[in-house]
Amino acid sequence: MIDQIRAIDNKRLTKRLGVxxxxxxxxxxxxxQIVLDLE
Numbered sequence: 001m002i003d004q005i006r007a008i009d010n011k012r013l014t015k016r017l018g019v020x021x022x023x024x025x026x027x028x029x030x031x032x033q034i035v036l037d038l039e
Contacts, residue, residue, distance in 0.1 A: 005035065
């Protein structure tokens with residue numbers, strides 16, 4: 001849920017689970033900007 005963004009400790013990021021397609025990465029970035037009211 002994009003409206004529940006929170007910080008996590010980098011130590012918890014221990015292994016890569018997969019790769020997101022570029023289109024999905026762009027969509028996620030776009031939605032984060034909307035939720036955080038960034039332009």
